[in-house]
Amino acid sequence: MSAHISVENVSLTVPIYVQRERRARNWGTMFFGAALDPPRRVNTQLLEDITFQAREGDRIAILGRNGAGKSTLLRVLNGVYQPTCGVVEVQGSCQALLNMSLGFNGEATVRENIFLRGTAMQLKGSSLRAHIDPILEFAGLQEKASHRLRTLSAGQKMRLGFAISTSFQHDIILMDEWVGAGDSDFMAKAKARMQDRMGGSKIVMLASHSVGLLRDVCNKGIVLEQGRLVHAGDIVSALQFYHELMARFRTGNDASAEGAPLVYGCADHVMLEKGLLRLRGWLASADGSIPQGVVLEVAGARYPAISLERVPRPDVVRHFGLRDAQCGFIATFQMPGLGSLTDLGVAVRVLGGIDHVAAATPLRMAPAISQAISPGS
Amino acid sequence: MRSLLRDLKASFRNPEFWALASWLDIVVRYRQSRLGLLWLVAPAVIYIWGVGGFFASMQHRPISGFVGYVAVGYVIFRVTSSVIIESTSTFATAAAFILDGHVRLSDFVLRVTAKALFYFLFSLPVVGAAIAITPELQMSGLAVALVTFPLVMANVLWIGVVFALVGARFQDLSQFIGNIFMFAFLLTPIVWHSEIMPAGSIRGTIMRANPLFHMVEAVRAPILGQPISELTLYYLATMTLVGWTIAILAYRRFARFVPIWI
Numbered sequence A: 001m002s003a004h005i006s007v008e009n010v011s012l013t014v015p016i017y018v019q020r021e022r023r024a025r026n027w028g029t030m031f032f033g034a035a036l037d038p039p040r041r042v043n044t045q046l047l048e049d050i051t052f053q054a055r056e057g058d059r060i061a062i063l064g065r066n067g068a069g070k071s072t073l074l075r076v077l078n079g080v081y082q083p084t085c086g087v088v089e090v091q092g093s094c095q096a097l098l099n100m101s102l103g104f105n106g107e108a109t110v111r112e113n114i115f116l117r118g119t120a121m122q123l124k125g126s127s128l129r130a131h132i133d134p135i136l137e138f139a140g141l142q143e144k145a146s147h148r149l150r151t152l153s154a155g156q157k158m159r160l161g162f163a164i165s166t167s168f169q170h171d172i173i174l175m176d177e178w179v180g181a182g183d184s185d186f187m188a189k190a191k192a193r194m195q196d197r198m199g200g201s202k203i204v205m206l207a208s209h210s211v212g213l214l215r216d217v218c219n220k221g222i223v224l225e226q227g228r229l230v231h232a233g234d235i236v237s238a239l240q241f242y243h244e245l246m247a248r249f250r251t252g253n254d255a256s257a258e259g260a261p262l263v264y265g266c267a268d269h270v271m272l273e274k275g276l277l278r279l280r281g282w283l284a285s286a287d288g289s290i291p292q293g294v295v296l297e298v299a300g301a302r303y304p305a306i307s308l309e310r311v312p313r314p315d316v317v318r319h320f321g322l323r324d325a326q327c328g329f330i331a332t333f334q335m336p337g338l339g340s341l342t343d344l345g346v347a348v349r350v351l352g353g354i355d356h357v358a359a360a361t362p363l364r365m366a367p368a369i370s371q372a373i374s375p376g377s
Numbered sequence B: 001m002r003s004l005l006r007d008l009k010a011s012f013r014n015p016e017f018w019a020l021a022s023w024l025d026i027v028v029r030y031r032q033s034r035l036g037l038l039w040l041v042a043p044a045v046i047y048i049w050g051v052g053g054f055f056a057s058m059q060h061r062p063i064s065g066f067v068g069y070v071a072v073g074y075v076i077f078r079v080t081s082s083v084i085i086e087s088t089s090t091f092a093t094a095a096a097f098i099l100d101g102h103v104r105l106s107d108f109v110l111r112v113t114a115k116a117l118f119y120f121l122f123s124l125p126v127v128g129a130a131i132a133i134t135p136e137l138q139m140s141g142l143a144v145a146l147v148t149f150p151l152v153m154a155n156v157l158w159i160g161v162v163f164a165l166v167g168a169r170f171q172d173l174s175q176f177i178g179n180i181f182m183f184a185f186l187l188t189p190i191v192w193h194s195e196i197m198p199a200g201s202i203r204g205t206i207m208r209a210n211p212l213f214h215m216v217e218a219v220r221a222p223i224l225g226q227p228i229s230e231l232t233l234y235y236l237a238t239m240t241l242v243g244w245t246i247a248i249l250a251y252r253r254f255a256r257f258v259p260i261w262i
Helices: A027-036 A070-077 A110-120 A125-139 A154-165 A184-200 A211-217 A235-251 A314-320 A367-373 B004-013 B016-030 B036-058 B063-087 B095-099 B106-132 B139-169 B173-187 B202-209 B211-223 B230-261
Strands: A004-018 A040-054 A059-064 A085-091 A094-097 A172-176 A203-207 A220-225 A228-234 A263-273 A276-285 A293-298 A301-304 A307-311 A328-334 A348-353
Touching: A004 A070, A004 A203, A004 B230, A040 A070, A040 A085, A059 A070, A059 A211, A059 A235, A070 A085, A070 A094, A070 A172, A070 A203, A094 A154, A110 A125, A110 A154, A110 B016, A125 A154, A154 A184, A203 A211, A211 A235, A211 A314, A220 A235, A228 A235, A235 A314, A263 A348, A263 A367, A276 A293, A276 A314, A276 A348, A293 A328, A301 A328, B004 B106, B004 B230, B016 B036, B016 B106, B036 B063, B036 B106, B063 B106, B063 B139, B063 B173, B063 B211, B095 B230, B106 B139, B139 B173, B139 B211, B139 B230, B202 B211, B211 B230
Parallel strands: A040 A228, A059 A203, A059 A220, A094 A172, A172 A203
Antiparallel strands: A004 A040, A004 A085, A220 A228, A263 A276, A276 A328, A293 A301, A293 A348, A307 A328
16 A cells, blocks of 8 residues: 555644733732733644645655744644644554653553553554564663663663654654654664664655754655745755745844754865864854854864855755855864874864854764874874 | 544454553552552452441441441442543543544543453452341342443443543643542442432432432442332433433544643
C-alpha cells in the first residue's frame, strides 16, 4: 500500500482561556487579580486554510518562526487535533516523534515501561516481547531493566524513549526537532538509527530550526507563518523564502524577542603565516542575518578573530538558499608562540555566532583542517 | 468525529494497553511495602469490620447482621466513587499518551474502571466473610446480585466517561469531587440502615433521590433477602438509558477538544 498524506483547506480554531489584562499596581492587586478574575474564553485560529500533498519519497521540512504552527500541524497529521474544517487524509502507518521522554510510569520498572509504551503504540504483546532486549541494548540500559524508572536520569529516560519510539519502522515519520541531548556516543547511535528509519520510511515530515539538518534530510519544504501556509516547494526555494521572511522580521526589530538565532557554517581551510592564523570558511544564520563572530577555541581557551573579511560564496548560497551572498569569511587570529599548526593540539574548535561574545556554535570542520592540525601530518 | 460505542468496542478488542496500565497503577503502589498486595485488603477490613462493628454497637444492632450490610454497601460505593474520582483526572494524567497520538479516549476510562474492579475483586474475600455470618443471607439473592451488579457497572462506566470529559475541561473538579464523596459516603445508607429514613419524610426523599443509594440497594437488597423496590428498578433503568445517551452525545461533541484542554 502506498503512503500518502493529503491536507485540504485545513483550519484549526481552538478555544483558549486567558486572564483579563490588568495593570498590577502593587502586589496586592496582582494577587487579587490572579485569584478573582475569571478566565475569558477566546477562540484562536492556530491553522488557517492549509492545503498540501505529500507523496512517497517526500521528505518535507516544516519551516517557520516559533509559534507559527509547526508542532500544531504535526499534531493534526497525527490525529491528535481534529481540524475545525477541512480534510486530513493520512494513509500508511504513522509514527510521531514529538515528546519521547514522556508517557512513563515512574514507579514501574524499565521493562514494564517498555511494555506500557509498546502497547500504547498498539503493538501486541507477542511481537513486543522480541523487541524488549534490543530496545534495552540500544538505550544502554540492560542492567537497569528491573530498576524503577524514576531512578533513571533524564538523559537515560530520553534514551529509553528514543529507543522505544524508533524501534519500529513506519511508513510515515513526523518529527518535531531533532533528538535532544545525550552523550556523544549515544548521539552517534541515535543519528544512525534515525537516518536508517528515515531511509526506510516513505514520507518524512520534519519541523526544525536547524537549516543544516533540514538541508541534509529534506527534499521539499513548506513555510508557515501565523498558521498560514505561505510557501511550498523544493527545499532550496523554501529555505530561501524562510530566510527572506526572517530578514523582514529582523528589519522590523521583531527577531530580537526570539533570542539568539541559530548559526551554522563550516571551516574549510587553515594556514599559518607570519605568526597569524588564517581560517577560511562560511557562516550563516537561520534568520538571515549576517553573523560576525568567529572564535577559535584551543584547549578551552577562546581566541576571537582580530579581523574578519567577508567574501562571496555562491556555492553555499545556492545549496542552502541563502539571502546573503557574502556568507564566506576569512578570519585572522593572533596566536603568539605558535610554531606550526600541529602545535594547536587536537582539542580545537571553531565557534560561530552573531558576535565574538555570543559565538558558541561549533562549525563543521572540513577534513583538510583536521588533517592540517593533526600531529601525524 | 469520535463515537463512544465504536471506541469502546475497539478498546475491548485491544485490552492490552489499558489493562496493563491499570495493573501497573495498582502494583507499583504496593511495591515498596513488605506486605505487598495484602495492603489491598486492608481498607476493606477497616471499613467493614472496624467502622461496621463500631456503628453496629452504636445503633445497638448485632454485629453479625450489620457487617454484611456494610460490606456490600461499602464495596459498591467504593467502585463507584473511585471511578468517578479518578476519571476526572484520567485524561490529564495520560496527557503524554494522548498528545502522542493515542486518541482512543475510552481506553483511559476503562483504565480507571479496571483498576476499581481489581480492588473490588481483592476485597471480595473480606466481603464474603462478612456476609457469611449474616443470618439473613439468601443464596438465591446472590444469583440476582450477579445480574444487578453488571447493571450497576454499566452505569459506573457512563458516569466515568462523563466525568472524564468534564474533568478534562475543568481540571479543578478532581479535588472538588474528592471532598464531595466524603459527604456522599455519609449520606448514602452504608453505615446506617435505610429503614430509619421512611419514605415521605424529607430525609427519606433526599436519600431516595441519591443515585448511589439505588446502585448500592440493587445489589445489597437481594443478598440480604429483601426484594429490590420498584423505585430502585425504575430509577436504575432510567439512569442507564439517560446516562448512556448523555455519555454518547457528550463524547461525540467533546472528545475532540480533550487534547486541547489537557
